[in-house]
Amino acid sequence: MTIAINRPRALVVRAPGTNRDSDAVFALEQAGADAHVALLSEILETPSLLHNAQMLLLPGGFSFADALGAGRLFALELSTRLAAELTAFVAAGKPVIGICNGFQALIRTGLLPGANLKAALGPNDHGRFVCEWVQLQPVSQRCIWTAELDADIHCPIAHGEGRFVCDDTTLASLRSNDQIALRYSSPNPNGSVADIAGICDSSGLVLGLMPHPEDHIVQRQHPQFIRGHRGGIGLGLFQAGVRHASQL
């Protein structure tokens, strides 16, 4: 049994319809965190759960069935009931990551890309949900999650609404502020502007991305493992977040 000294406490939020929470817990644990799932309703009732955590992960899934658009209701819950706590969390220097549905929620809360910037995740350009493996190039040196990554990550996407869109001002600003965290280095799977797969906020602490690095933590998970493929695991991204959180 590993003792939790220097293992930062990571909170994984499960909203109704979240479904990649166990994948995220596995990734965080492998990366050295002490990861716990908390229901959204529990955090709303007991916001101190947030204060006691050093990092926060909003996982993939279909929160509230995405019935009003991906992540919209999850975002509304967060922004009407937890806005101050989330702002304080980031202000305290604690890292936050939203994956897939978590990204869709973060972008609607406005935590991503940040003040005065306008971005959204729309339906894929081909109009369908798609599940396939992609390759991600880490770009941002500002983002604490990607700055130290030196190799592409191979991992799956599984989404119907992953097309990153933003206005020209926002794109220019994301570029000049080094907030483009990850780009698709394999063919763009959904029509995202500038092949953007993930972005961070201006602090570099908050990362949102559509693909699922949490589903490529051990080599065996790669579809071509059996053909001898090694490398490209997503573990380094989570280790970077854990490393940052453990220094708090």
Add this chain to the structure above:
Amino acid sequence: MAHGDASTSDRHRLTLRSHHSPALATTITIESTLSDLDRQRLQSVLCDPLLESGSWNTQIGPLQLDIGLIPGVTDTAAEQVIHAASLLGIHVTDAAVGRLIDLDRLLDDREIRSHYTNAVIERWATGISVEPGYALRETTVSPTELVDLALDDDALGRLSSQRGLALDLAELHVIRDHFSAANRLPTDAELETLAQTWSEHCAHKSFRADIVLPDGTVLEPLLDQLRRSTNEIDASFVVSAFDGNAGIVQFTPTRTYALKCETHNHPSAIEPFGGANTGVGGVIRDILGAAHQPIACTDILCFGPADTTDDQLPDGVLSPARIIEGVVAGIADYGNKIGLPTVAGSVLFDPAYVSNPLVFAGCIGVAPSPRPALTGPHPGDRVILLGGRTGRDGIRGATFSSMEMDATTGDVAGASVQIGDPITEKLVSDLLADAWHLYTAITDCGAGGLSSAIGELGDGVGADVELNLVPLKYAGLAPWEIWLSEAQERMVVAVDPHQLAELAALAHRHGVELSDLGSFTGDSQLVVRHNATPIVDLPTTFLHKGRPRRRLQAILPQPQRAESVPQCNDLAGALLALLAHPNISSKAAVIRRFDHEVLGSTVIRPLTGACNDGPADGVVLAGPSDADGIAIGIGVNPWFGLSDPEHMAWAVVDEAIRNVVVAGGDPEAIALMDNFSWGNPTRATTFGDLVVAVRGCCDAARAYSAPFVSGKDSLNNEYLAADGKRHAIPPTLVITAVAPVADVGAVVTPDLKGVGNSLVLLGTTRSEFGGSHLSMVIGDQQPRAVPAPQAASPALYKALHRCIVDGLVVSAHDCSEGGVAVAVAEMAIAGRLGASIIPSTIHHDIVAALFSESTGRIVCEIEPSNVAQFVEAINVASDTTLAAVIGSVSADHSMHFGPQLNLTVAQLVHAFNGTTA
């Protein structure tokens, strides 16, 4: 919930138009008094200006088609609109979400139905808006009626068909006699309860029928035959077979797996999205109802050809293109949202499925072991309902799915079809994962709703429940409707009263609604009350054991079994046509819409190889930190069944087993599931086909020592067209095989991996072309032999498995549709490498060598230095010459079958994928 009255409430409608596809808008109708500010705030949530534009209360133009859901159909989006408004502090009394389509020209109703709408769940109008569904709900409750059964046989038959009871005369007589002995009339609720419980769907009466042959011989019922084969195999890994909601097996000491596969054919025919959607939801509940946590879904789909034109459709039948789109979207919606990987499957096309598409939905679950057995319900336990609310959806689904369909089915069966709510089921699943120690028995509400769930749990013990404690979606349900509703996402558990508070607290934490409906009594009587007045009062013995056993006549088929070979001059053309055939060509367009990665446990995916586009045989699942896992394989071939259902059954059992063995599954511990979709069993030839198919299943199961642990039949898959023409499906048997994989680091995939490696064919090739795909693509109509059982296969697979464990096998692929030629072509496509084959090493006749579909054959890629060891290991173990080197992996990116067939890998890829390599 009543909708607001007009004096205090307004109706507002927001139209959302996506920038991406502006011709198709979403409408949100809101019943509320809204200020301008309220509307702005709501719009800021419902509309993202980067993605869509929103406008309030716009006039509908003359070329706009307005579509809304009919009352009672689940409208998850509308519920979330109310939720969103409440977060903003805005009170909304009701909401409805619909679609608005811009037309190019005015369409007549037939065109609208054919392209845009479905009368089973929707209402529409052109040029004016449709009234929201909530404003049209009936709110008057019809009282419980008594039904007089003192009728002659004609009148009894009419009563059965008017009420959709699907009971035959013998059954109606038994019911009439039961109530006349009790000296009272049955209530409508009692009659409906008996009809659902005794339906083909719930009672499997044809599988439980005595079988009478033309010479008067009586055979054991089919279900007994299957059970007996399992009992005789007596495999140590079977925990529970043909009992409860799912079969349960145990391959390792620390966990058990629950296996189930269901059909959802009739609902998918009339409302493809909802039918397939709730098929997935239902089979996942079966796994929950076996006290296991679901880990993966499977799907096998049979459709009419996608290019079938409207004028080829019988009246009242949806086009295959719409059925395919709806079914695939429905499966994706449920599986993806609930967060289960949809892994193994098949997609088949045949004109015979135009009127009767088939949807087989499977689920596999896991539970830690050991865990105390569920011993309830005990007298005194509470009857607890968990999950979704009850509405007027899915009324009489069990009887509906037990009847033939005709042109009016879509109109009259609307109430039988539902739309699923995977998020509610996910919450129930999360709750049950934490609450397994808090109940003594569990089952799901499937066909028959509460009547079958509480009826089955109460079998022998008895129950007394109050229907006004059932939470309703809206008012206005008659008591029998509450009792029979098949509203989705509901489970019933038996709970010791001392543990109820803990379960209630957990349910609250997980956001699951819990209702205490009454108790299990111990008096063996099923009593259902509405406002304290009994509306059902039946002995459970009569309910579950009172049905008279059926006797069904069977005429057994006499298939042609002489070997012969069709003539085929253009071998390369035939191979390309096979690779492009809808049954063989890439299913990526379907597979990629299913999340097969969630949970991170998919080791072999349905698509595999160098470019992730080769078809895998079996899939392998293992938790990311587990050393061991399971392999899942599917076997299905209705074309074999058309002429020889017995050999078809053996062949598809063999195919399912071969699929798991080539992936690395252990042939010593294979569990099987059967799913029969068949025509009308009262036709003696149709039933005869079923009888011999079950015989083939049992024989194959014994040969492989692979027991059946769960099964499901769907009969009466027939459609009576308005012109009197009858459309029946071919005999369709789906076999699912599940086997343990001891080391998931050493699995095998079919993609070629190394230039210079040898290709070794295992098994014997005969001239077997009955139901073959070569016959289909060259238009051969001759009756020919369907591939026969190969006695050597069980020993062969065990020998192959030892070689896989020893690391001798680089890749392996089973030979099925299209024979060795298609198998090697698929290996070449998957590995983007060429192959050179010498046909005479397979069979002296080159057509048989390439395209025969003999069972029991596998192509293996072996490193040259291991070939001698591999061939010897196989031939010694199977005591005959079953391994032959047929060629090698070549460096030239081409495929050669002798001098007669030469194609580039790029040509193969193009034919298979329909695109350039």
